Amino acid sequence: MTNRVSFSKWIGFITVLSATLLLWIVSMEGSDQTEKLLFWSRYTARPSSLVFMLVFTASALNYFLSNRGTQFIRQNRRNLGLPFAYAHGIHLVALSSYMWVSGEQRTPDSLIIGTLVYLMIFAMALTSTNNAVAKMGLVKWKRLHRIGVHSIAFVFVLIYLVKLLEGQPQGGASDAAMLTLLYGILLVGYLLRVVH
Numbered sequence: 790m791t792n793r794v795s796f797s798k799w800i801g802f803i804t805v806l807s808a809t810l811l812l813w814i815v816s817m818e819g820s821d822q823t824e825k826l827l828f829w830s831r832y833t834a835r836p837s838s839l840v841f842m843l844v845f846t847a848s849a850l851n852y853f854l855s856n857r858g859t860q861f862i863r864q865n866r867r868n869l870g871l872p873f874a875y876a877h878g879i880h881l882v883a884l885s886s887y888m889w890v891s892g893e894q895r896t897p898d899s900l901i902i903g904t905l906v907y908l909m910i911f912a913m914a915l916t917s918t919n920n921a922v923a924k925m926g927l928v929k930w931k932r933l934h935r936i937g938v939h940s941i942a943f944v945f946v947l948i949y950l951v952k953l954l955e956g957q958p959q960g961g962a963s964d965a966a967m968l969t970l971l972y973g974i975l976l977v978g979y980l981l982r983v984v985h
C-alpha cells in the first residue's frame with residue numbers, strides 16, 4: 790500500500806514553515822536589519838538541508854532500517870525533490886537580500902561553487918518530469934541527477950564542517966549545539982548513502 794503525500798502539500802508545508810520563520814525573525818528584538826537577514830539566510834538553509842537529506846538517503850534508510858517511517862520517506866522521495874529546490878530557492882532570496890544589504894563579499898571560490906550547485910539544483914528541478922527523462926534518455930538523466938545530489942550533499946556536509954571547525958560568528962552555545970546536531974545528521978546520512 791502506498792502512502793504518498795502530494796507534491797503540492799509538501800510545497801504548502803514548506804511555505805507555511807518559511808512564513809512562520811520569517812515572522813519570527815522579523816519580530817526578533819535586539820537585532821538590526823542586517824542581522825535579521827543573516828539569520829534568515831541561515832535558518833532557511835537548515836530545513837532545506839534536512840529535506841534534501843531525506844531525499845538523498847531515502848533508499849539507504851529504508852534498506853538499513855525498514856519500518857513504516859522509512860517506507861513513507863522512500864515512497865515520498867520523488868515528491869520531495871522539488872520542494873527541496875523550492876526551499877533552497879528561498880535560501881537564495883534570503884542570502885541575496887543579506888549580501889545586498891550587508892555588502893559582504895564572499896571568496897570567489899565559494900561563489901563559484903555555490904553558483905554551480907544552484908545551477909545543478911535548477912537543472913535537476915527542470916528535468917524532474919517523465920517528459921524530460923524521455924527527451925534526455927535515462928542514462929544522461931541518471932548521470933545528471935547522481936552528480937547533482939552528490940555535489941549538493943558534499944557542499945552541505947562541507948559548509949557545516951567548516952562552520953563547526955571555525956565557529957559561527959554571532960552564534961551562541963545553543964546555535965553551536967544545533968549546528969553539531971545538524972552536522973551529525975548530515976554526516977550519518979551521507980555515509981549511509983555512500984555505503985548503500
Ligand code: HEM
Pocket residue numbers: 827830831832834835838884887888895899900901902903904906907941944945948949952
Ligand atoms: C553563490 C551561492 C551562495 C551564496 C552566496 C551563499 C551565501 C550564504 C550566506 C550569506 C549564508 C548565511 C551566512 C552564514 O551563515 O555564513 C549562507 C548559509 C548557508 N548556506 Fe548558502 N550560499 C550559497 C549557496 C549555497 C548552496 C548551494 C548550499 C547548499 C547546497 C548552501 C548552504 C548553506 C548552508 C548549509 C548555510 C549555513 C546555515 C547555517 O548556519 O545553519 N548555500 N549561505
